[in-house]
Amino acid sequence: MNKTRMFDMKRSRIKELFLSQPIGTDVKICGWVRTVRSNKNVSFININDGSCVENMQVVLSPDHADYKLLCDIHTGTCVSIEGKIIESQGSGQSIELLPEKLMILGKADPQLYPLQPKEHSLEFLREVAHLRMRTSTFGAIMRLRHAMAYAIHKFFNDRGFFYLHTPIITGSDAEGAGAMFRVTTLDFNNLPLNEDKTVNFKEDFFGKETHLTVSGQLEGELGAMSLGQIYTFGPTFRAENSNTTRHLAEFWMIEPEVAFNELQENMDLAEEFLKYLIQYALDNCSSDLNFLNARFIKENEKKKQEERDEMNLLQKLEFVVSHPFERLTYTDAIEILKSSAPYKKKKFQYPVEWGVDLQSEHERYLVEKHFKKPVILTDYPKAIKAFYMKQSDDGKTVKAMDVLFPGIGEIIGGSQREDDIEKLKTRAREVGIKDEDIWWYLDIRRFGNAPHSGFGLGFERLMLFVTGMSNIRDVIPFPRTPKYAEF
């Protein structure tokens, strides 16, 4: 690296410089200015290039040939700097950069640039999502998001799973997971009509009605029943009018599906998977997690006493990887809720009765108050669960499982799948799905049938937990929600 010629210097990423501490060597960095501080004798320019949460401090003296450039260097300016790495003469950082040559690649008018060297509200930053990844918080979140995506592939690859690309455009409306976005090339101002005035979708691009997928599961099952064990990891779309901190219209979902697995093994996989991912973050993203932890602690202190988290972010992550998840049946959960203090004091807004779906308040009680750890609920009443879930011998419940996390609620939903073709057809018809719509799904039960299981993990919900953020719009670069598709 000890080159004397500057113009052909290789660019270093700041993360590498902090790791290798190459004191005395000449380097080149490119990045965006975070802050500038000056006095009569010296100026400090803090540069971030996105490689890590830490900034490189550039120390510029007034007698430097490029000192005049300082008047155009503000927060947001993009610069390229060649110079020597030296041991920092101030406290607060181990090394700093003494510039030989300073170049402005792109100015940022300080009167117009929205980001300032101060804390901005998350709501404001959502309005400038094209720039918010330049902040420490969103930089850390997006690097963690990448690390988690990578860890997901690594987890499955290391265990012999195959990444299956299930379709994003789907012709089946049988997935049954809520409202779908329509995909069409028809001219809305001149729709082809049938004789009964309904739209003639035979004229549409695919010759039938098509939508964006709400789940890759049904196709995932086909993969599992051929390749043994697969996972999907792709975008998923729900046209629900959900306005919450936990819902997006476009989100990413991971759906493993394993032939021969029954419910017990499905739970084991889900628990091992989540713990692996969180451990991966702890092992590989410590500086970003430390930054987010400091942020979490500060936010937590602002909350009212009764709403405060007992643990900080790092403690929560450590806690989850080191404790077994609580596993119990829906029926047992109902019993616990019925003998709970809030139930007896009539604090629950919604009724607790065998057969009703558990509400947020009930899930929160179980996870946050009663067990104080992640909970896997199983064996739900069949009436409140999807048609494809394996019916139990009791005739009342299905082999479903929901993994509930503190502060997030359902992070995973899954089940053993119904492999009895007659029961499957009957249940599908009950919810209005015709055999011919899922003929290929039924075929799997007809040819070489076997038990199999799987689940879906909401990627952004995982990100909420790992980053300690509280709004799902802040853990995806460009959120899509009802009435909002900017950028």
Added chain:
RNA sequence: UCCUCCUUAGCUCAGUUGGUUAGAGCACAUGACUGUUAAUCAUGGGGUCCCUGGUUCAAGCCCAGGAGGGGGAGCCA
């Protein structure tokens, strides 16, 4: 979709019972300052008080409608 809260300078926010020319911190400009960490200090510029209508001698403040946003709920991952 329902409930609820909010909208004042580029950002974060204060603004009393309706009363003269709407404030602060940060940011920005200028100057000062011996190495700063969101540096500090001084001075200065900067406003469609979300929009529309109404009540009133007088509206940032009260009333009605609308728009945008936050939080909670439902639905779910």
